[in-house]
Amino acid sequence: METLVFWIAFCGLVAYFANKKGHNAVAWFFIAFVISPLLAGIVLALTKDEKITERINGVERKAENLHTEMGYNQKYNDLRADLISRQLNTQLVSGQPELLGNRSPQVQQLSGIVVCANCKGTYSQSVNFCPSCGVLNPRFTKCPNCGHLSASNSQYCGGCGQKLQTLPVCAKCGEISSKKDQLFCARCGGSLKTSPTS
Secondary structure, three states: OHHHHHHHHHHHHHHHHHHHOOOOHHHHHHHHHHHOHHHHHHHHHHOOOHHHHHHHHHHHHHHHHHHHHHHHHHHHHHHHHHHHHHHHHHHHHOOOOHHHHOOOHHHHHHHOEEEOOOOOOEEEOOOOEOOOOOOEOOOEEEOOOOOOEEEOOOOEOOOOOOEOOOOOEEOOOOOEOOOOOOOEOOOOOOEEEOOOOO
C-alpha cells in the first residue's frame, strides 16, 4: 500500500513539473503511472519547455510587428516630406516665394525643408545635395582630405579624423552661411560666429 502511495505521489510530482513546463499535467501523470515516475521524469526533463518557447515566439512576433510599423512610419514620413517639398516648390513657382522666405530658419528646419542657397529650390533635410543644382546641403560639410560628409557643426571628420572648418552660423537668426569666409549674415546682417580653420 505504501508503495502505491509513493508511486502516485511521484506521478503527481511528474505531473506538476510537466505543468510548469507547459505540458498537459494529466497526460504526464498517466504516462508516469503506466511506465514509471522515474522514466517519465527523465523523459520530461529532456523535453522542451513550452512556456519559454511561447515567450520567445511572442517576443519575435512583437519585434516583427515593431519592424513593420517602423517601415510604415518611415514610408509615411518620406511621403509627407515629399508632399511638403512639392507644395513649397509649387508656391515658389507660382510667384509666392514670400511664404517660405518669411519663415525663420528654425521653422524651416522643423518643417524638414532646406532652401538651396544657389538655386533657391527646396528639398528634404535628409538629402545630401540639392537635386536641382547639386550644391551640398548646408547641414553637411565635405572633408577636404577624404571626401566624407559630416554634420556642418562637426569639428572633426567622421571618416578620417581630420580637423574640419565648419560653416559660420549667425548669432542673431541662426542662419547657416554657405561660405566659410563670410563675416555677416546674408539674411539679417548679423555677425557670424566662425570656428577655427583646419
